[in-house]
Amino acid sequence: MTEPKDYKIAAVDRALALLEALADRPDQGVTSLAKSLGMTKSLVFRLLHTLEERGFVSRDPERAEFSLGYRIGVLGERLGKDGALLYAARPVMDALRDQTSENVNLVVREGLKTYVLATRAGRHSIRLFAQAGRNGPLHAGGGSLLLLAYADPSVIDAALSQPLEAFTPYTITDRAKLRQALERIRANGYNIVLNDLDEGAFSVAAPITGADGTIIASISVAGAVARFDEERRESHLKAALDAAAEISERLSIHGPGENGLVKSRA
Amino acid sequence: MTEPKDYKIAAVDRALALLEALADRPDQGVTSLAKSLGMTKSLVFRLLHTLEERGFVSRDPERAEFSLGYRIGVLGERLGKDGALLYAARPVMDALRDQTSENVNLVVREGLKTYVLATRAGRHSIRLFAQAGRNGPLHAGGGSLLLLAYADPSVIDAALSQPLEAFTPYTITDRAKLRQALERIRANGYNIVLNDLDEGAFSVAAPITGADGTIIASISVAGAVARFDEERRESHLKAALDAAAEISERLSIHGPGENGLVKSRA
DNA sequence: AAACGATGTTTCACACAATAAAACATTGAG
DNA sequence: CTCAATGTTTTATTGTGTGAAACATCGTTT
DSSP, rough: OOOOOOOHHHHHHHHHHHHHHHHHHHHHHHHHHHHTOOHHOOOOHHHHHHHTTTEEEOOOTOOOOOOEEEEHHHHHHHHHOOOOOOHHHHHHHHHHHHHHHHEEEEEEEEEEEEEEEEEEEOOOOOSSOOOOEEEEEESSSSSHHHHHHTOOOOHHHHTTSSSSSSSSSSSSOOOHHHHHHHHHHHHHHHSEESSSSSEEEEEEEEEOOTTSEEEEEEEEEEGGGOOHHHHHHHHHHHHHHHHHHHHHHHHSSTTTOSSSSSOOOO | OOOOOOOOHHHHHHHHHHHHHHHHHHHHHHHHHHHHHTOOOHHHHHHHHHHTTTTSEEOTTTSSSSEOOOOHHHHHHHHHHHHHHHHHHHHHHHHHHHOOHHHHHHHEEETTEEEEEEEEOOOOSSOOSSSTTTTESSSHHHHHHHHTSSSSSSHHHHHTOOOOOOOOTTTTTOHHHHHHHHHHHHHTTSSSEESSTTTTEEEEEEEEOOOTTSEEEEEEEEEEGGGGGGGHHHHHHHHHHHHHHHHHHHHHTOOOSSSSSSOOOO
């Protein structure tokens, strides 16, 4: 492989590595950090000094150990939980769309509704499906059902105590059957639906895990059932699960592995 | 003034400045950022490139504009709201303690209780008062009452519908009088109490404002009433208000002004 | 359609600033 | 009291961050 142009500026990259190390394990000293990152003490010292002046790291009153600083919190709050998820998902959604040529949706739950955080339009379907920013029901749609399945029991109860609108003849409105469906989703770790929200549409949804290990969103591949055969079922499912895993990893405190970005296209 | 040794490493500092600029105004392009920060386009480009590879900035799919990246969110979440507040307050609390020689307490509300996030022990009082991590009531104590005063009306109602323990003969347990007291706190913008939680103790509390403008915590100067005269009342109040303002500014999206750290000791 | 202007991208050479090594200061333990 | 480990400071050299300017790639205007 050819060298892909490296515009990275080393000092900055090292500083960011330092922040990651402190996020991973707080309350570390200069020596410890230098050792674990393969830097010299003096370098780490000066990096910390720079970061501290801007509040990106904070030192213990006892003047010994460092942790992430308040400014990280302020900036992080600025972008919000949805922002982090959205930006982490962006390149992965692009890749998933390219891989499947179908629509890709990123959905979160908000109370007893779902909310489409972002979408990618597949090559085919023109006027189809999800619009970013739109609310949807919890009891129909691939991603929605999946989110409901992993929601707190009290949320499930609340959702099931509402009237369940039938969007198509295939929408599950029977509460017992719905509970069964949720059970199966949890058992499978994914969800595949056909025609239950939009007639003629399929959806293959996988769960995204936040930094705390709970399921916070779903990513789904959706398109016209006409293009949905057994083979695509398998490939789309694998692609969705992989994408969900990748996003989840990005959102974990340890961050993405070696590969800085999404896997290279074959 | 003598030059205070500058260990700052320029590249890193500029990168952080870039992050701040993006937090201040998202969706900016290379040129815009370069102009507003007084950097060259090529530098900004490379900084952004470095930051992007680690997920600290994110670019629009349309390949034009940049914003803060998901990693900021992940790291920020890691430290939590309390962490940001705590670290922002740390040096200010130290300064306030040095200035007043009294105890300094940082208190937040959690439901119908208060929670001492951090303390600094004054020169005098040995075995006195607040312990970090301890819960306290909402209706007694300088910081607590102040937090109650600025809490949501529903919280006030809930707090007042509970039994109001009398910790000393001076504790306000009459609901009407308590509401009056809260009213006066809001009118003043601060709170001063004597003997209401601990016999023989005073407390001068000021409100801390979060990034969204709401009051999220209180910082207070506390000590023995024996040392509390009219002059100290004024000076402690001013010191507490200044400290609260300083912390609030740090927590604001625009960040602290020119002076990177706390004001120099006189 | 062609020319323009603005923006993002790339190249390149030089100065200065980031870096490593090593000396120094400070702290705590045995 | 000595020793070991840590944070801090200095210094010299090299490498790298930097600015200027060329280039590409748009979208807009005439």
